[in-house]
Amino acid sequence: MAQNLLMKSEILQPATELWAAYKPENAPFAFRAKSRAAARAWQTRTRSALGKAIGFQNTPACDLAARKIERIDKGDFVREKFIIRTAPHSSMPVYLLLPKNVPGPLPVVLALHGHGYGVKDIVGLWEDGSERDDPSGYHKDFAVELCRRGFAVAAPEISCFGERQSQFPHLLEQIPHDLPPSTCVHTSMLASHLGGTALGIRVRDARRLVDYLTTRPDINTRKLGVMGISGGGMHALFSSCIDTRIKACVISGYFAEWRHSIHGMYHCACNYVPGLGQFGEIHDLAGLMAPRPVLIEAATRDSIFPIRSVKRAVARTRQVYDVFGARSAVKTDIFEARHEISGAKAYGFLADCLSKRPT
Secondary structure, three states, X not given: OHHHHHHHHHHHOHHHHHHHHOOHHHOOOOOOOOOHHHHHHHHHHHHHHHHHHHOOOOOOOOOOOOEEEEEEEOOOEEEEEEEEEEEOOEEEEEEEXXXXXXXXXXXXXXXXXXXXXXXXXXXXXXXXXXXXXXXXOOOOOHHHHHHHOOOEEEEEOOOOOHHHOOOOHHHHHHOOOOOOOOHHHHHHHHHHHOOOOHHHHHHHHHHHHHHHHOOOOOEEEEEEEEEEEOHHHHHHHHHHHHOOOOOEEEEEOOOOOHHHOOOOOOOOHXXXXXXXXXXXXXXXXXXXXXXXXXEEEEEOOOOOOOHHHHHHHHHHHHHHHHHOOOHHHEEEEEEOOOOOOOXXXXXXXXXXXXXXXXO
């Protein structure tokens, strides 16, 4: 009797029907290639389809109009702040960290922050803009650490955070006791209404940032890497899938099977892409990075990206990379901690990858 009641209860839940339809192995763009030639053909088809799915990849071009608004000497490196145009109606602040006494042109890493108060949290600044010299929080000022390892580091203010949050004064006037929506939620819903995603805006912005970096003679974008944590890890993955100018990728605190991470518990709306199921699971999508090297950082006590799911995703990704003859290009750093950056292997990994002759 109790078992029958349980079964009736389960079938009343909408998730029961949706999980029954969740079959990534049957997805039209799942990775099924058995040869390198077939794998490359799959990449061409799938990269184009992914760009359409996330949206905003064909935004009308505009002048970058880059302007420097700040320069701070930090002793062993210089931190500059720029504003660049990423679309006709979109501008993006970017911190550029440049090590001193390192001959150029410099290899460069895009440093992508996760949820929090924005890019300041990875470049050595508190929320109010005041300086700090000791790392704090789950980001651990990883942009600063990358710079001290000899990289030029481009750290953008990702759409929906810091200076790029939307304002809702009209809501506070009309409903003074109600909270306005978060920028992530509002942007995700409005972007979806327009046929795109918040992620698509972020990937487009990163591509425009790379366009800007190519104009600088002191930076070598043929030696371009990316490193991101949490939502920045998602950003790093999808940017690497879309933009093949990225030669090496570090994904921290994100790379778990979607079934057991973003679909297994509460996550911010900016994690979701309508129709992403047509690409299978996360290991299928990772095939768009192959054979480029990738390092997956994962903490054993990360409650929102479970370690068992991370390990399964990595194992399946290695199988995909194996078709490209690049199984060993998938590296891991599994460390005991909660949801945070490690860096123990990541900085050396990027140094090794980006010191090689460009391909």
